[in-house]
Amino acid sequence: MVLLPSDRLDSLFSPRCVWVNGPIIIGAGPSGLAVGASLREQGVPYIILEREDCIASLWQKRTYDRLKLHLPKQFCQLPRMPFPADYPEYPTRRQFIDYLENYAATFDVKPEFGSTVQSARYDETSGLWRVHSSSAASGEMEYIGRWLVVATGENAENVVPDIPGLDGFAGEVAHVSEYKSGEKYKGKRVLVVGCGNSGMEVSLDLCDHGALPSMVVRDAVHVLPREVMGKSTFELATLLMAWLPLWFVDKVMVFLSWLILGNLAGFGIRRPAIGPLTLKNKYGKTPVLDTGALAKIRSGDITVVPGVSRFTKSRAELTDGTALDLDAVVMATGYRSNVPQWLQGTDFFGKDGYPTTAFPNGWKGQSGLYSVGFTRRGLSGASADAVRIAKDLGQVWREETKPTTKRAAGACHRRCISVIF
Ligand SMILES: Cc1cc2nc3c(=O)[nH]c(=O)nc-3n(C[C@H](O)[C@H](O)[C@H](O)COP(=O)(O)OP(=O)(O)OC[C@H]3O[C@@H](n4cnc5c(N)ncnc54)[C@H](O)[C@@H]3O)c2cc1C
Ligand SMILES: NC(=O)C1=CN([C@@H]2O[C@H](COP(=O)(O)OP(=O)(O)OC[C@H]3O[C@@H](n4cnc5c(N)ncnc54)[C@H](OP(=O)(O)O)[C@@H]3O)[C@@H](O)[C@H]2O)C=CC1
Numbered sequence: 001m002v003l004l005p006s007d008r009l010d011s012l013f014s015p016r017c018v019w020v021n022g023p024i025i026i027g028a029g030p031s032g033l034a035v036g037a038s039l040r041e042q043g044v045p046y047i048i049l050e051r052e053d054c055i056a057s058l059w060q061k062r063t064y065d066r067l068k069l070h071l072p073k074q075f076c077q078l079p080r081m082p083f084p085a086d087y088p089e090y091p092t093r094r095q096f097i098d099y100l101e102n103y104a105a106t107f108d109v110k111p112e113f114g115s116t117v118q119s120a121r122y123d124e125t126s127g128l129w130r131v132h133s134s135s136a137a138s139g140e141m142e143y144i145g146r147w148l149v150v151a152t153g154e155n156a157e158n159v160v161p162d163i164p165g166l167d168g169f170a171g172e173v174a175h176v177s178e179y180k181s182g183e184k185y186k187g188k189r190v191l192v193v194g195c196g197n198s199g200m201e202v203s204l205d206l207c208d209h210g211a212l213p214s215m216v217v218r219d220a221v222h223v224l225p226r227e228v229m230g231k232s233t234f235e236l237a238t239l240l241m242a243w244l245p246l247w248f249v250d251k252v253m254v255f256l257s258w259l260i261l262g263n264l265a266g267f268g269i270r271r272p273a274i275g276p277l278t279l280k281n282k283y284g285k286t287p288v289l290d291t292g293a294l295a296k297i298r299s300g301d302i303t304v305v306p307g308v309s310r311f312t313k314s315r316a317e318l319t320d321g322t323a324l325d326l327d328a329v330v331m332a333t334g335y336r337s338n339v340p341q342w343l344q345g346t347d348f349f350g351k352d353g354y355p356t357t358a359f360p361n362g363w364k365g366q367s368g369l370y371s372v373g374f375t376r377r378g379l380s381g382a383s384a385d386a387v388r389i390a391k392d393l394g395q396v397w398r399e400e401t402k403p404t405t406k407r408a409a410g411a412c413h414r415r416c417i418s419v420i421f
């Protein structure tokens with residue numbers, strides 16, 4: 001008899017195949033956690049596959065130290081668990097992570113960490129989803145089940161534009177997801193490319209740490225005050241939208257911003273012709289909620305510059321013909337979904353990795369496919385999706401597991417997964 005070492009034995013049977021008696025959820029960010037918790041309440045077993053070694057990896061590993069939620073906490077809570085009463089209106093990154101850890105513990109959400117989904121496709125013949133994952137600990141796996149919940153997020157991958165000469169730039173180039181604080185940039189000339197919420201706040205943070213930031217604003221952008229007379233601008237807009245048409249609320253927002261922040265065109269910040277909420281709803285472009293960067297722009301501590309045409313070894317050449325000497329670059333150029341990389345054989349998701357059906361109907365596809373957290377409406381959109389998905393799956397599950405149903409007769413109710421081979 002020939003004895004094989006266990007790793008060789010493993011690879012003989014690779015990929016290992018697992019039957020999932022319940023939905024397969026991909027991603028353990030707030031969206032995946034919200035679905036898991038809500039499914040538990042419905043008595044539906046499930047499995048969560050997460051590529052990283054922790055929950056909410058975006059928040060734990062890919063955000064900067066000074067980050068706070070920029071919408072008031074009541075708009076960011078997950079289903080069935082409000083934020084602690086002693087949390088401030090805008091919880092810090094650490095408080096938000098603690099809340100999520102507590103959420104996962106409360107609802108007993110235990111993802112399979114280190115499992116990166118490489119592909120998922122629906123098998124018409126069997127009526128089942130086949131999900132291939134790879135993991136350093138357990139190698140390749142195939143999970144098979146009737147339902148697939150996509151919860152990999154709008155921020156799954158970094159967007160880094162291909163600007164000519166970037167490879168030849170001698171200083172440090174980082175995406176904002178790698179940025180922690182301005183400490184290591186003290187005294188350095190840093191170009192922040194992008195002026196969304198990340199670009200603005202990182203520029204402010206660089207100032208606060210004694211760096212010399214320039215920020216690229218290549219196009220028109222809406223900057224709104226985070227608060228109007230002590231009330232959250234977002235909350236105000238939400239209240240007004242219940243009574244007034246969107247275009248009118250947009251006008252009110254722009255007027256209030258002008259009143260509070262003044263005309264910013266002189267500082268290189270032009271307002272788009274389309275209003276902030278319409279722009280967010282139609283094109284997903286989030287308005288900037290000012291947390292202090294504008295004051296630094298006014299004082300000249302942050303220099304606003306136009307687009308970059310190319311980088312040289314030590315400089316950025318700008319579209320207005322001028323050039324900047326630089327020590328480092330921070331790309332605050334956004335994120336993208338990675339769904340098209342791994343989800344196959346369905347047109348429910350478009351090429352941009354978002355469901356093609358508009359909110360609030362983008363949560364359910366065909367053949368047991370669900371999507372959570374792709375509404376461009378932050379955490380409140382994710383929670384709304386999660387509640388709908390759990391309700392739907394709860395109904396299907398109860399139907400499927402009725403004692404009279406044939407399919408349920410042999411089904412395993414207690415254990416969610418069983419190894420096939
Ligand atoms: C800096 C920043 C600040 C924000 N602040 C707010 C805010 O204040 N309020 C608000 O409402 N929204 C905010 N957002 C929006 C943000 O989208 C949500 O906060 C939230 O993180 C979305 O949760 P999610 O679970 O959908 O996605 P994520 O948090 O991105 O979680 C997705 C998970 O899926 C995993 N994953 C991805 N691909 C795979 C794969 N192939 N296999 C296995 N696992 C995979 C990832 O590792 C990740 O853990 C912010 C976003 C950013 C970037
Ligand atoms: N405190 C909070 O809660 C925070 C929340 N967030 C959220 O995270 C999400 C992502 O935000 P963010 O990281 O800012 O990304 P965004 O996608 O919002 O912004 C990307 C920015 O990069 C610019 N850009 C892209 N490519 C180029 C290029 N080649 N040259 C110059 N500029 C370029 C874009 O400009 P253009 O518009 O011209 O394309 C835009 O200004 C948002 O939903 C945001 O609200 C982020 C930070 C803090």
Ligand SMILES: O=C(O)C(=O)Cc1c[nH]c2ccccc12
Pocket residue numbers: 070071234280286287289376377378379
């Ligand atoms: O912070 C984000 O990324 C969000 O998507 C939160 C959000 C949802 N709707 C908005 C409208 C204006 C500003 C932020 C948001």
